[in-house]
Amino acid sequence: MRRTGFLSFAAAPLLAFAPMAEPAQAQAQALTVTEPTAGSVHSSGASMFVxxxxxxxxxxxxxxxRGDAHRVVQLASRLTAAPRSETSTxxxxxxxxxxxxIELVSRDGGERGLSPSFSVG
Incomplete structure (x- = not known):
C-alpha cells in the first residue's frame, strides 16, 4: 500500500486553479506604426508612405x-485588418x-498606435 501525505491531497485542488504561463507568442502585441520614421521630413501636398x-x-x-495627439485631419478610413500592411497617402x-x-485607431477605438514624430516642411 502506498502512503500519500496530507499536503499532496491539500495542494491538488489549489493547483487546479493556479494560473498557467502563456507562451510568448500568445502575449498581446500593440498596434504599431513603423513608417514614417523618426525625424523624417515630408512636404505638404506630397505622397507619404505609411x-x-x-x-x-x-x-x-x-x-x-500634432503635439499631444491633437487630430489635425483624418487621412483614411477602414484600412485593412491584415496583420501587416502599408498604404500611400x-x-x-x-x-x-x-x-x-500618424495615428492608427482600431474601429472600436480600443487600440491606438502612433508613428514616431516627423516634420512637415
Whole structure:
C-alpha cells in the first residue's frame, strides 16, 4: 500500500486553479506604426508612405496628429485588418513644423498606435 501525505491531497485542488504561463507568442502585441520614421521630413501636398503592424484583427482609421495627439485631419478610413500592411497617402496642406505623427485607431477605438514624430516642411 502506498502512503500519500496530507499536503499532496491539500495542494491538488489549489493547483487546479493556479494560473498557467502563456507562451510568448500568445502575449498581446500593440498596434504599431513603423513608417514614417523618426525625424523624417515630408512636404505638404506630397505622397507619404505609411506602414504598420495590426494584431487587433480590426479595420483601422488613420489620422494626422500634432503635439499631444491633437487630430489635425483624418487621412483614411477602414484600412485593412491584415496583420501587416502599408498604404500611400497624400499629406494635406498643413503648416510647416515639427511634432507631426500618424495615428492608427482600431474601429472600436480600443487600440491606438502612433508613428514616431516627423516634420512637415
Amino acid at each position: 506602414t504598420w503592424n495590426n494584431p487587433t484583427g480590426q479595420k483601422l482609421d488613420m489620422w494626422l496628429v 497624400v499629406l494635406p496642406n498643413v503648416p510647416d513644423g515639427n511634432g507631426y505623427a
